[in-house]
Amino acid sequence: MADIETLGIVEEIQSIVADKLQVVSYKWLSRNFSVSSNAAKSLLEEFVGKYGNGLEVIYSLSGWLKNNPSTYHIRLVSKQKLADAKQEFDENCSIQVYSVQACLPKDPATLWNHEFVQAEDLFKQPLSVDNCLRDNRFCGVSNSFIKRNPGKGTATPQVKTTGVSGSFKDQQKIVQQSSPNIVQSLDIAKNVKTESHVKEDPGQGAQLASDKEKAPQQAPNKKKGHNDKNSSGTGGALASMWGRASTKTKHDVPLPPKDISLQKSAGSADAQICAREAVQHESSDEDGQNFNMKRTSNGEGSRKRRVVLDYSDEEDEYQDAVNLASPEPPKKSTPGLKNSSTVSGLGSNLSFEEEKVNKPNVKEVKEPNVKANQLSVEEIPDISKGKKLESSTTDKTNSLSPETKAGIKDKATDDGPKRRKVLKTRIDERGREVTEVVWEGPEPDTKSDNNSMKKSENNTVNNAINRPPGVKKSPALGTSAPANQGGKAGNKKGGTKDPKQGNILSFFKKV
Amino acid sequence: MLELRLVQGSLLKKVLDAIKDLVNDANFDCSATGFSLQAMDSSHVALVGLLLRSEGFEHYRCDRNISMGMNLNNLAKFLKCAGNDDIITIKADDGSDTVTLMFESPTQDKIADFEMKLMDIDSEHLGIPEAEYHAIVRMPSAEFSRICRDLSSIGDTVLISVTKEGVKFSTRGDIGTANVVCRQNTTVDKPEDATIIEMNEPVSLTFALRYLNSFTKASPLSNTVTISLSSELPVVVEYKIAEMGYVRYYLAPKIEEDDEETKP
Numbered sequence: 001m002a003d004i005e006t007l008g009i010v011e012e013i014q015s016i017v018a019d020k021l022q023v024v025s026y027k028w029l030s031r032n033f034s035v036s037s038n039a040a041k042s043l044l045e046e047f048v049g050k051y052g053n054g055l056e057v058i059y060s061l062s063g064w065l066k067n068n069p070s071t072y073h074i075r076l077v078s079k080q081k082l083a084d085a086k087q088e089f090d091e092n093c094s095i096q097v098y099s100v101q102a103c104l105p106k107d108p109a110t111l112w113n114h115e116f117v118q119a120e121d122l123f124k125q126p127l128s129v130d131n132c133l134r135d136n137r138f139c140g141v142s143n144s145f146i147k148r149n150p151g152k153g154t155a156t157p158q159v160k161t162t163g164v165s166g167s168f169k170d171q172q173k174i175v176q177q178s179s180p181n182i183v184q185s186l187d188i189a190k191n192v193k194t195e196s197h198v199k200e201d202p203g204q205g206a207q208l209a210s211d212k213e214k215a216p217q218q219a220p221n222k223k224k225g226h227n228d229k230n231s232s233g234t235g236g237a238l239a240s241m242w243g244r245a246s247t248k249t250k251h252d253v254p255l256p257p258k259d260i261s262l263q264k265s266a267g268s269a270d271a272q273i274c275a276r277e278a279v280q281h282e283s284s285d286e287d288g289q290n291f292n293m294k295r296t297s298n299g300e301g302s303r304k305r306r307v308v309l310d311y312s313d314e315e316d317e318y319q320d321a322v323n324l325a326s327p328e329p330p331k332k333s334t335p336g337l338k339n340s341s342t343v344s345g346l347g348s349n350l351s352f353e354e355e356k357v358n359k360p361n362v363k364e365v366k367e368p369n370v371k372a373n374q375l376s377v378e379e380i381p382d383i384s385k386g387k388k389l390e391s392s393t394t395d396k397t398n399s400l401s402p403e404t405k406a407g408i409k410d411k412a413t414d415d416g417p418k419r420r421k422v423l424k425t426r427i428d429e430r431g432r433e434v435t436e437v438v439w440e441g442p443e444p445d446t447k448s449d450n451n452s453m454k455k456s457e458n459n460t461v462n463n464a465i466n467r468p469p470g471v472k473k474s475p476a477l478g479t480s481a482p483a484n485q486g487g488k489a490g491n492k493k494g495g496t497k498d499p500k501q502g503n504i505l506s507f508f509k510k511v
Numbered sequence: 512m513l514e515l516r517l518v519q520g521s522l523l524k525k526v527l528d529a530i531k532d533l534v535n536d537a538n539f540d541c542s543a544t545g546f547s548l549q550a551m552d553s554s555h556v557a558l559v560g561l562l563l564r565s566e567g568f569e570h571y572r573c574d575r576n577i578s579m580g581m582n583l584n585n586l587a588k589f590l591k592c593a594g595n596d597d598i599i600t601i602k603a604d605d606g607s608d609t610v611t612l613m614f615e616s617p618t619q620d621k622i623a624d625f626e627m628k629l630m631d632i633d634s635e636h637l638g639i640p641e642a643e644y645h646a647i648v649r650m651p652s653a654e655f656s657r658i659c660r661d662l663s664s665i666g667d668t669v670l671i672s673v674t675k676e677g678v679k680f681s682t683r684g685d686i687g688t689a690n691v692v693c694r695q696n697t698t699v700d701k702p703e704d705a706t707i708i709e710m711n712e713p714v715s716l717t718f719a720l721r722y723l724n725s726f727t728k729a730s731p732l733s734n735t736v737t738i739s740l741s742s743e744l745p746v747v748v749e750y751k752i753a754e755m756g757y758v759r760y761y762l763a764p765k766i767e768e769d770d771e772e773t774k775p
Contacts, residue, residue: 501719502763504551504558507745508637 009033010047017055017100025099028115031122031132044097056104058111061085063093076111078104513541513577513603516570520599520614522732522752524590529729529750529758530559531583533722538634541603542576545756549636557722558637558745558761567755569598579603579610580632589625603629639761644739644747646673646710650693651703652736652750656727658691663720665689668765672715673740678708682720703734714740717765723748726760 013029016022030040048057059082062074066088076098077085086093099111122133517523530537530548537550545564551557565571593599593614600613613624658680662669666682666689673679677694696706726748730736733750740746745761752758 498719498765500765500767501554501556502745502766503555504745504761504763505555505637507763508558508639508761511636511638 009035009043010050013043013047013100014051017102021102023099023101023105023111023114025111025115026097028099028118031115031118034132041096044100048097048100052100055100055102057100058098058104060096060098061089061093062096064090066090512572512574512605513601514570514572515541515546515568515601517567517599517601518569520593520597521595522755523599524587524593524595525729525731526561526563526752526758527583527587527590529732530561531587532725532728533557533559533760534583536580536582536630536632538632539579539581540576541573541579543573545571547756550634551637552722552725556719556763557725558639560639560757560759560761562756563752564756567752570600575605577603577605580630580634581610581627582630585627589627592623592625642741642744643711644741644744645712645714646678646708646740648673648678648693648706648708648738648740649735650678650706650738652727652730652733654693654706655736655738656730658693659720659723659727662689662691663724667720668717669720669723670715670717671738671740671746672713673708673710674713675710677706678738714742716740716742716746717767718746718762719765722760722762726762729758729760732758 009029012033013024017024024044026037026040026044029035029043030037033040035043048055057079058076059079060074060076061082062072065071065073073089075085082095086095101111105111119133122131125131530550533552534550535553537548540547540549543565545562546568547563548559548561550559552559565573589612590599593612594616596617597614598617600611600615602611602613603609608629609626610629611624611626613622615622659669662680662682665686666684668682670681671678672681677692679690679692681690682688693706695708696704699705727736729750732752735751737749737751738746739749745763748760748762750758
């Protein structure tokens with residue numbers, strides 16, 4: 001088991017070192033992937049063995065000095081100086097990989113930078129959050145004075161240490177034995193800093209399987225989420241409104257009638273979660289607080305997760321299964337269905353037309369939103385292209401609005417193959433990270449979405465949704481040219497999407 | 512410690528108007544030689560480079576190189592508070608996260624000072640290689656501005672082609688097409704009205720008018736604009752700032768399927 005996981009980590013180290021040019025030290029590794037520091041060291045050694053050629057390695061040597069046997073010495077040395085440094089130590093010095101990096105940093109502080117940032121992040125987490133630094137669970141140094149949370153602390157570590165360390169056992173022993181000494185030998189001038197770190201580290205042995213899953217996602221995801229936020233953050237208020245509209249559009253799953261939809265929703269738990277999270281992702285991503293508040297006012301507010309499953313066939317009368325704010329889709333979807341059936345049962349032309357009106361507009365909106373996304377999420381380009389195509393078809397339907405239905409049909413058939421599931425990760429407005437599977441691709445029926453919105457989110461939201469159309473009409477009517485000319489950042493993003501537009505970065509190199 | 516005193520305060524206002532449309536946040540880099548900025552627009556299609564040489568300032572002191580990250584819209588807000596004739600002094604202490612702007616009226620009877628917060632901006636500095644351009648067009652900046660504005664109401668992109676006859680700007684839109692040809696014309700009363708074309712070989716490139724329109728916001732800085740074109744390079748649109756430096760814009764061309772030479 002360990003092997004399989006470490007394999008993944010080693011690959012990841014490679015990408016971090018080679019692509020991000022980051023210094024990967026065992027401490028960072030240990031916290032980032034929630035492995036014990038010993039496991040992290042052996043991972044690094046394995047990594048150096050595999051890919052070490054083009055990289056710079058810094059070793060940490062520890063042992064008794066020859067010339068001055070009373071000092072226990074820990075020293076960081078680069079690959080080239082390793083042999084020399086070994087000479088200065090007594091025979092029994094331990095050699096461990098301290099860090100790997102693309103090149104030797106000019107400023108030694110660079111070695112600690114990432115760890116420090118990481119440690120700071122961990123400490124900044126709210127007190128209620130249990131992270132590896134707070135309970136120091138990876139530290140294998142244990143005696144009666146060290147207290148950890150019961151169940152988390154020392155019991156597991158021991159097991160893990162023995163399990164993981166393997167080839168490192170010897171060195172590890174040495175280190176563990178020596179650690180008390182280190183505490184006393186802080187006087188060594190040059191390495192004071194190292195030692196203070198080492199003091200707590202060498203024995204770090206604990207490893208919690210549960211954390212293993214948690215932590216690895218954390219760091220990378222955080223970044224990604226951040227990006228997401230940024231990109232959506234730069235858009236103005238309008239953009240966020242558009243974003244909201246489009247969020248809904250993405251998730252309808254075109255499907256025939258109710259029974260199937262029920263089947264579906266009762267289907268695999270995974271699928272449900274995915275769908276639910278997808279929706280949650282979209283909504284909280286783009287309009288965070290607004291949505292949140294609305295939901296609370298909704299009565300279902302305590303639940304943050306929300307599902308909009310749209311099972312709409314080409315038939316417009318069959319509205320969609322709507323499911324809100326519930327962890328149990330099957331249960332909730334039934335009311336949703338009822339709702340929709342009542343709506344369609346009433347068959348009020350008015351409402352139906354309204355939907356129609358809404359639909360094209362909402363689609364218009366999708367495009368800018370997608371662009372924004374594209375900046376942050378790499379996987380989307382093709383899709384966004386698809387979207388663009390789609391939005392142009394939307395224009396058509398717009399002009400054809402009497403025959404919208406036909407238009408929809410066409411689209412529905414067209415769109416099938418373009419859609420696909422995409423994994424997205426981000427940080428929601430409460431700072432939790434969310435990974436979800438989202439249906440990406442052109443959506444045939446936005447209208448159903450509007451519907452779902454209406455039912456789920458009361459009139460206020462409905463109004464909000466209905467308002468954008470008015471605003472958006474102008475871009476929809478005019479050619480894209482005047483709409484684009486605003487020269488503002490939001491519009492510029494649109495420019496990026498133009499496949500024909502060259503990138504300045506392809507002409508000038510970064511310094 | 513940084514201290515710059517610019518008698519012609521309106522110049523700074525114009526400079527900012529010239530770049531704030533294109534770039535939201537940017538680092539101003541100050542060194543002993545001058546005050547400079549390089550930034551890409553958010554879509555990484557255009558690049559703007561600004562240089563104000565130290566000689567152009569009445570007083571210029573920069574003890575060590577300093578990079579000040581500013582939100583250009585915020586800076587513009589501050590500069591709006593300065594009168595056109597005001598003398599502007601920019602001061603920053605080493606390691607400080609603010610910059611002080613002081614505006615003095617020419618008669619010295621009004622002095623206002625403002626402190627603006629700086630921000631940390633990750634910016635990638637691009638190396639711009641010296642290049643020989645196939646064609647260099649110098650023309651009145653107002654003329655160029657007018658052409659870009661006019662064409663952008665018809666189409667999204669402009670094809671700029673330079674031949675011996677002159678420089679042709681053409682566009683195509685839903686409502687029709689447009690061509691504007693400017694011939695070389697050196698027989699004018701004022702030298703800044705001249706249109707001068709230096710051409711080694713014919714070039715034609717397509718650009719997004721949207722960006723060119725942003726570039727023309729620099730027109731108040733200079734009566735003439737220099738457009739340098741090469742088939743495999745971004746166009747350079749340069750506005751000289753008298754006795755001080757320049758604002759240069761670089762714009763990556765549009766790639767045309769059937770026009771191989773415009774490919775990067």
